[in-house]
Amino acid sequence: MRRTVLLSSLAVLALVVAFSVFLGTRQPVTDATDVTSPLLGRVAPAFAGTELDGTHWSLRHDRGHVVVVNFWASWCGPCQVEAPNLSTFAWQERHAGVDVIGVVFNDTLSAANAFAAHYGSLYPSILDPGGAIANRYGVESPPTTFVINAQGRVVVTLVGAVRLSQLESVLRRVRA
């Protein structure tokens, strides 16, 4: 009896130590991380789709522009955090040759619509039935953001919620 109590207590204690140390060493959530994706430097895979409001959208029409492709879903927490930043960025740069396009990742049309409406989305978002576009871009989980330069090549891949300042500095980098 004594032995069992002692052993199980030690086991619980070890678990709690591990859990506490793990949580204690976490860093607060910051900017999205710049990751090395196989797409970097390559010509961005072409895609087209239907926007939330039914109109057609195609990447090809945006050649010559810097295109920010953001994969999001209404059920994703960081997407909620970054949505206003993307809108602000899209609005700021709307006359500066920058297009922001959202791609809805594994979500229902109604939920995506509600999300876009709630966050006052200022950029179009297209649907991605079956995740074909996400597959082509190698997106595992939203939010993931790709920045495509005027020559149509992927220059930056960001995973996680993006901040306005981060998007601005990426844009400066892309233009330089």
Place this chain on the structure above:
Amino acid sequence: MILTWLGRSFLYVSFAGALGGILFQLRALRTSKPSHAKVFAALALLGVLGAVGVMQYALVTHDFALAYVAENNATFTPLLYSITGMWSALEGSLLLWSLLLAAITLGVLLYYRREATDAVVGWAAVVLFGVGAFFTALMMFPADPFLANPAHVLQGQGPNALLQDNPLVAAHPPLLYLGFVGFTVPFAFAIAMLVTGRVHERWPLEQRRWTVLAWGALSVGIILGAWWSYQVLGWGGFWGWDPVENAALLPWLTGTAYIHSVIVQDRRGLFRVWNLSLAIATFALTVLGTFFTRSGVLESVHSFSSSTLGPLLIGLFFFTVALGVGLLAWRGDALRSAVGVDQPLSREGLFVANNILFVGFAVVVLLGTVFPLLYEAVNGTQVTVGTPYFATIAAPLSVALLALMAIAPLVSWRSASATVLWNRLRPIAWASVALVALLVLVGVRHRAVLVAVFFAAAAAGAALRTLGGVVVAARRRGRLLGALRAPSTGGMVVHLGIVVLAVGIVVSTSYTQRSEVTLASGQSTVVDSQLVSFAGFHVVKDPLETATQLVVSVDGNALRPAVTTFNGRATTVGTPAIDSNLLRDVYVTFDAVGGNGTTSGAQVQNNLPAGSVVLGVTVEPLLAWLWIGGLLVGVGAGVSFLRRRYVEDRPS
């Protein structure tokens, strides 16, 4: 400058009170000299009261000499939101926390003044003082609410836009905190019982009243939070399995398990280790929840503050659990019950099932909350565990809990005969079947709704049957009002509240109709058999905010969905308008405006004709019953708090 000095001095007084309480109490425990614990508790409370007074004075008079006030208040902030500004950010929230804890500590010591020399009360006081000292120390060092503001601020920022938009900010956080802080009391007594080795005494039952108070405050706090997000957030939802929501749900789940299993200890003397563990776990989860909220390690919509307190809070969490586990191991032998559960089909057997479900629920929610961090540690990116994960698990668990609520109140202690149970259950079961059949006849086909309604009706039947029994017994004694104070009355009212809540949740989420309509001024349309018409714009400007309201009517009732910009803050807040009755809620949001509208904040869509607007219209049936259920839960907890004291309640 004077405010900084004054506020800090009060905090030092409070800290000294808590520290003195610990030292003198420890000496008293060793030498059985009087501890003067009450005096020190009063000193600690006075200190915090003074600090709160300074903070409130600075907020209400908009004195920007304090950095906290400059960041969370503005010259044009109205009185209500100036007062609530105290818990609009981390440092001030800690003041509220300390205030509640100091008040509870003094309350407990006064309540047990006759047992003041009892070692259990003594050790509990040490723990309470210790937790109090910890939170006061947080304000003295890393999270100073009285930091001076060197810059000259003319206007101030005002509270976070979301925290000055709805009067519920005055109720939701304080209730939640009261719930969190209240769970310190059972924890303190659990530790005290383990330290003294007097684990067979009736302290947990004695405390049940206070635990129920904390539980009730937490429950109502959570529901008010849901109501608030429903009114403010603009998507018609009320719960999003956000880490911070989960942080409040976790101690609620274990706390609920605790207030049930304590009854078994009362009646059968079982579950001692389990109850002590639950009390400790519940407190530890309140600390962990505070860590999730305040450390900023998880993405959350409640990102009102992130701070450097993370390691300290996780340290307290670790210390709490380690202390609890260590003490339980030390006292392990003494805790064993001589008897066990005789038969699975008995009241205590079903309480075991209840506890397994609640604790399992808590484990699942905890895993879902921490999973993003684990994933990030392995894969380097943060993911979120979405609603699908939580909902998939919460739905069957909730149905199982409803089923238990239907059966457990009808089952006898020790061993129940299936025949007797069936005799009691039969009318309830048939009535529930009839109700479901009726629903199918009128065209309800949603399986989740039918299943939920069946078990909910049965649970309501069981609760009503128990309440009926109490009333009959009270009338026989000629004191009908005595029924209100009977031991099971409050609990059964809570059960009814939960039933109502459950039906409201299932029906409203299963039958939600979302649509978006574009209307020009003067136009109408029909959405889900509700006539929606748009009459025009209305801009309201006051020193605090600029709001663009739409004049909309839903079935003849005027609604004003709006988009509001607060002065001093860049954020825009959409204010949905809700037409609510007992049958359905119509939730209208101002989603976009056509052409080059000059309206503040609203999203402009250029392909729409100027002057027309896009309205989001969401129809959710029976949603109002969520809040009615929540109210019932609160009333039930209140009744349970005031219930009759068992004659043998006080430990002799």
